[in-house]
Amino acid sequence: MEAKAEARYIRVSPQKARLVVDLIRGKQAGAALNTLRATNKRIAPAVEKVLQSAIANVQDRFEDVDVDRLIISEAYVHDGPRMKRVRPAPMGRAYRYQRRLSHIVIKVAEKES
Numbered sequence: 001m002e003a004k005a006e007a008r009y010i011r012v013s014p015q016k017a018r019l020v021v022d023l024i025r026g027k028q029a030g031a032a033l034n035t036l037r038a039t040n041k042r043i044a045p046a047v048e049k050v051l052q053s054a055i056a057n058v059q060d061r062f063e064d065v066d067v068d069r070l071i072i073s074e075a076y077v078h079d080g081p082r083m084k085r086v087r088p089a090p091m092g093r094a095y096r097y098q099r100r101l102s103h104i105v106i107k108v109a110e111k112e113s
Contacts, residue, residue: 001065002073002109003058007050009080012043013100017077020047021104029055029070029108047104054108065110074107 010017020041024032029051036048051072058065080101089095 001058001062002107003054003061004105004107005050005054005057006103006105007046008103010043010046010102010104011099012046012102014077014079014102016041017043017047017102017104020044021075021077021106024051024072025075027072028068028111029072030068032072047106050104050106051108054106058108058110069111070108071111072106073109074105076105078103078105 020036020039020043023035023039024047027035032051033048036044036051055067055070058070059067080103082101083099085097085099086094087097
């Protein structure tokens, strides 16, 4: 029994999102929720929302699932498209910079006994 949830086009760099996702990979779902609530990063509430969505998806697909036995089987962050922006620079020039986007994917599965 496995279900997946993903959030796409999240306005945070993938490097920063991976710091939070690495904290919960392989943990039980309840412990991961507690970890995310205690994490002091701006992306933590978004990752928590994706995890809760994955838990709801597995409950929706399978009636006989035990939520207390769910573990995070996969959790990863991919690069999204980059928004190119221009910042004014001295002497009439312009500096280009990029605003990075992320796709966050979390899969939960029931632990085998």
